[in-house]
Amino acid sequence: MERGSFQLAAELGEVRLLLCPHGHFAANAETLREDQASCPTCGEKLAQSRGIEVGHTFYLGTKYSSVCNAVFYSPENKPQLAEMGCYGLGVSRILAASIEVLSTEDSIRWPSLIAPFQLCFIPPKRGSKEEEEEGAALLEQLYQQVAVALPHLGSEAVLDDRTHLTIGKRRKDAEKLGYPYVLIAGKRVCEDPPVFEVWDQNAGEVLFLTKEGVVELLSKVQVP
Template identity: 55%
Template structure:
């Protein structure tokens, strides 16, 4: 199969042939998008104006702690991800435990949801969307209206009917299934999931998106014909979670866990080891046993599974949780299916959660340095940032190549909409490199004088491994043509 560079090589003469005839207007990148149609050879009709850093909404005043004061008062800015996301203009505190997700964060979250959708669809998941406003009557039937205590946000409508803002949706989805009286065993297993905002009245929200009162979660609910089938579904979802975190480059540990107020017979957490984590884990150094300390006998240091390994204590951030519920909810709400003998049978259930916004923050927490964000490659808001020379520098006459390069890279199928041009040419390359590192663009291309040589060379900084390379145009296309995106 020909390389990406071979396939796209015809574009480059069109990109570069116009450069000797192009005069640079030092002021054209200051505030408005540049029209390329009249300038760039045969690519004008196919290219849109480049996406300019000066036009991105990432409020610079968040880079200092003045505007973070509200967040500090809400719960002490004591973790890396909270600091980096505030300083980078990725989130803005609205009230304790609640945030505005700014455009770059929304892009990253949408990418994460696409990856989640891919993995859920691969195991037969079907996406739906249930109301955030949940009837108190359903929660009273499951007896969780009082069990959840102050964690529930409760309210009444003008007629006095009581509701809560859903922290989870076991009652709602089971009632939905129960309303479908003709469900057949041939339709099972049934896996229904959603990605929605959840609400929990945390007594002390902190750590930014790691512990909030309003957040995004993926919650899936399974319905099976037997306990054996439910366990098979349980394992299938756990394996999908393993694949998801592997694709994101996150080393998550699956640990046995308490079922808590969700209930059920079996539960596991997916924990991302981190010093800032609020959960304490016990991990065997000799086998694959790992558990939340809530499920281990206090003071125990020997492994209950292999009996020879020593349990090592670690902190973790919970990013996923799975439950085998059995018939806890389906019995209460009479969620049944008709078996092969046309007899109604109570369905076996499972519940599977992923903290969407928590995964974003946790990934930044464990992958980043103290002053620079590092995203999982698939989730970076933009993959490539191009830096033209500083206005007035000796290399300014090659500044137009940055826009042409931006247009050319957008021709790569995997980079459509993934390239930004840092047009703030009043700033030095060093200052813009620092900003690019802080915001976590995986690839930063610096346009210098070497780009105008007979055999052009482009300086490429790979932020994930902090490697700098000087590549020809073919090498650049080959490198960036292999970047995986969603």
């Protein structure tokens, strides 16, 4: 039976791949003849890479349609057996491969399309100066503003209300869980207008933004 596979290029992948640098052709090295070293379309030398298999496809032909008599009528009105194929996606492999390819030593970075939640809100530590200055209420207003301006993100937010822990500890936990954006009521929330600390995990950078700035930043987030 013919079989094709979907590979995610990754250094630690278990499969050896040969690729055209211009994207015309890619194959599992084991399935190629020894002497095939160039792209069948453009003739460029094939480059070596490694891949993780995240899905596959099988050509079934008429193996099952012949048993079930699954026929259709051709333009000439003749009964013909359907040709069949099937696809399989390795859901847990896709998660593992995403972590392998995107994450850093101490943080998970999900593609936003598969992140379980897009946003993590971290209010001030209980008893801190920021809490006394109503940091928690300001962060809640920020959430409301985001949910009104970007309704698709309203259900994509988690509030880490373990306010007995420091902001730093909760931010570390948020990195390990892989929320694409972490929004913090930190020291500058006491400024006028309030400034929030926003970690863009996938870019690995921190931004200091007003409410309006946060909404503008998040307006580019895609969710399924």
